[in-house]
Amino acid sequence: MREKLQKFMIGRYGADELGRALNITVLICFVISLFSALLPPLSVFYWIGILLFIVQIYRMFSRNTARRYQENQKFRDLRYRASRKRSGFRTRWAQRSIYRFYKCPGCRQRVRVPRGHGKICITCPKCKTEFVKKS
Ligand SMILES: [Zn+2]
Incomplete structure (x- = not known):
């Protein structure tokens, strides 16, 4: 079984940082949909979670590794810029007086x-x- 899975994953992309972030977002969406007033199948977050889950599965089993790698790089770039913006804001806030x-x-x-x-x-x-x- 394990061997079969390994064979199946040869040439496929697998997990990366963007994939992990997607998994966390999926989890958050499902938790929100559990606590939202509507029944889970009717909640928007539930469907966003399902959609992101499908995207994540697609990315993991994708054979177009170059394209997936590019997506991950773009994600890392955005995350880096956001963190730089945050740290700049923190510095300005601390020095505002x-x-x-x-x-x-x-x-x-x-x-x-x-x-x-x-x-x-x-x-x-x-x-x-x-x-x-x-x-
Ligand atoms: Zn200038």
Whole structure:
């Protein structure tokens, strides 16, 4: 039986990070559908869970490994960007009483200026655009 399964999985994609994330999402969807007011077969989350489960099974048994690998890379890239955004937000939140944060109108570079200096002219360190803001 084990041998048969191994033979079956040869050349197929298997599990990856995106697959694990899908599994967790499927689980969350099913739990939500259990606790939702509607009966589980009628709940939207139930059907989203079923759909994602089918996608996950399809990805695992897919023979197009290059395409699956690309999807996983895209997922990892998105997750990395989200975590960077979160950590940036956390830093700004922690420093909010000492600094003000602005985005440069020229290049959208984030600029940090000390609070409590009234109206000041800020020069972007990246593109040297000048703009006036309250500090
Ligand atoms: Zn700039």
